[in-house]
Amino acid sequence: MQKLIETTKGLAPGMGLSVVICLAALALGQRYGAPVMPFALLLGIAMSFLAEDPKIRPGLEFAASSLLKIGVALLGLRITTDTIAKLGYEAALVVVGLLVCTVFLGLWIGRRAGWPAPVALVAASAVSICGASAALAMSSLLPAMKQYRSQTMTIVLTATALSTVGMVAYPLIVDALGFDFHQQGFVLGASIHDVAQVVGAGYSVSDDVGEMAVLTKMIRVAMLPVILLILSIHVARSEGKAGPITLPWFVVVFIALAILASAVSLPAVLTETVSHVSRSIFYVSIAAIGLLSNVQEIFQSGHRALTVLGSTTVFLLLSSILFAAILY
Template identity: 45%
Template sequence: MSVLSMWRVKAAQVAPGLLISATVAAAASFLGTHYGAPVMLFALLIGMAFNFLYDDGPCRAGVDLASKFILRLGVGLLGVRIALDDLARIGVDGAMVLAGLVAATIASGFVIAPLLGRQWRFALITGGAVAICGASAALAIAAVIPPNDKTERNTLFTVMAVTALSTVAMVVYPVLFQALGFSEGQQGFLIGATIHDVAQVVGAGFSVSNAAGETATVVKLFRVAMLPVVLIVIALTLRLGPHGGAQGRIALLPWFMVLFLALVVLGSVVDLPLSAIDPVNTLSRTCLIVAIAALGIKTSLKALSTVGGGHLAVVVIETLVLLGLATLVIGMVDFV
């Protein structure tokens, strides 16, 4: 069989699953735009309604491809959003505070999760999602840790939880921070430092003022920029740590992390026009929505319902830990 024939056979195998994942993603995007609701959440819920296609049909190969390769591609392309010049506006004090908040939030997961009977994988996925950038971080961390039979279910639950909490925070946090007497600059910093997903950060920040919105966006981009750092730390820890046979399967720098870093460097040394950035940013978001749809298709609602209240409690407590720590240390940040 020729190489071309092999590719045709492979394409025929993955086409049904890719098509259903893309269709669910398109429907979710339409509904999210039409109703102003989180697209990721729609993609998850609609995807789960089509779980029967994954269990009984020709869609398995394509759905698996979407939930793995396309997911990693979307995470890698996130790097186009970030330029080092923008991050430099935060300053040394702001950078140290944000790095400390990320580390403390992830660490809190390893304290909270065992108390509620949850394992280290769930602590890491939820802690990273809350600390860094919501759904994108949950997906990226799940892609580099050694999986078990609960990894996909826990990742899906985390995406749903942080998306829902981000939507609530987008409404509640600006009111809360104003009631606490913080300045517009401080409110922008706190919004960018505590809300999980980028879209909700932008919405909440600009609801305060243009200046607060710009500050919130830059702070949030710094948290996103922490993602490859955290992934490298995770990869190194797993290689050197006690998790046995998984060590040899963890790459030091997975290809999507290399892509992420390369785009950050490119955007920092070359003044890329918006006409170049916007299509890549759109492609990244599209890949992530398709991947989320595929993960939804792979997960049955019955299986997701077995996670229990402890899962939600872990995410909520981590969110409150991040909020509490950020409000305590806001006075240490000079630029706001």
């Protein structure tokens, strides 16, 4: 008990600072009607000099690592097999195929841009799966990413910016193409990175488009545990671990919660509450990662992030439009 109290005291300053920045970001997001995560990131970066204090750093490290993994694990309750049935298996397979192609394209472009493979994979995951959430999940799983936190932040910021642009521009594009609500919803859900921006884009057109967009997006989100599982096995093998593969605890919890959500009809209030908790944890973690980031490295990697994520974003949008025209 005494050890727990001492550990809590050691983590409190850094955690407290991260929470304060998170609350400020929430206030700014509500005031300007903008995504909270970029505010949390930018405020954290602006106050990164505080991370030099040895009393604050342990709490920041905890928030940027262990707390982040808890948030990733809780995402599992958002995944259900009903989504595939509602969307249709043919469309679901197309979405998965686009995701896989985007991951490999993002990896290739990232490596060509001079990024190490782990950073390129995080960037590719941000575009292909679910934006900042996927980037943070992949970053928390890859041991090498601890030394590339600044690049992670640049990827998160760029992915969120591209999602916001997509939320505004993509509905105009699909409307100009004369697509029906099935096609519009498919394109929006298959090409916009973050879930919140998919919701905003879809329901800004109509309820039917919004529902279709969210269903399509959930297929991409549902692929996150699959990719985390494959990556966990790859990381274990690359580290030379013999015998059975031991998955990271947060991946196990993620998969268990996804199975639970698919097998049991959970109360909406429970899933919504857990979703809010997970999102809040991400805000606190992103503030901590911002505090731990190197500002100079962020500026140096900014053009690469825009090149890699921008290129894969355009590919995903054009491919989604093509398959929407074929499928519906």
